Amino acid sequence: MNKTELIDAMAADAGITKAAAKKALESFLGNVEGSLKKGNRVSLVGFGSWSVSQRNAREGRNPSTGKTIHIPAKKVVKFKAGSDLSDAVN
The missing domain is CATH 1.10.1220 (Arc Repressor Mutant)
Known part of the structure; x- marks a missing residue:
C-alpha cells in the first residue's frame, strides 16, 4: 500500500x-x-512506538574495493510493533 x-x-x-x-x-x-x-518517543498503544537512537561511528568496508571506510555517527529512527499489531499479522 x-x-x-x-x-x-x-x-x-x-x-x-x-x-x-x-x-x-x-x-x-x-x-x-x-x-x-x-x-x-511516540507511542500508540497496541499499534507500536517510534523512538530515536544514536548509532556510533564505525569502520566499514567498501564491497567493491575492499578498502576500509569511516561510517559517521548518526541518529536512526526505530519502530517497535505493539502486541495488537503483531497478533494481527500472525
Missing part, C-alpha cells in the same frame, strides 16, 4: 473526502516527525 492508496482507504473508512484524509495523514506524519526531531 502506498500513500495514495492509504489516503483512499482512510477516506472510505471514515466517510470523509480524500482531501480531508490527506490533510489528516500529513498532520499525523508531521507531528510524529516533529516529536522525533525533539528526541521524544
Whole structure:
C-alpha cells in the first residue's frame, strides 16, 4: 500500500473526502516527525512506538574495493510493533 492508496482507504473508512484524509495523514506524519526531531518517543498503544537512537561511528568496508571506510555517527529512527499489531499479522 502506498500513500495514495492509504489516503483512499482512510477516506472510505471514515466517510470523509480524500482531501480531508490527506490533510489528516500529513498532520499525523508531521507531528510524529516533529516529536522525533525533539528526541521524544511516540507511542500508540497496541499499534507500536517510534523512538530515536544514536548509532556510533564505525569502520566499514567498501564491497567493491575492499578498502576500509569511516561510517559517521548518526541518529536512526526505530519502530517497535505493539502486541495488537503483531497478533494481527500472525
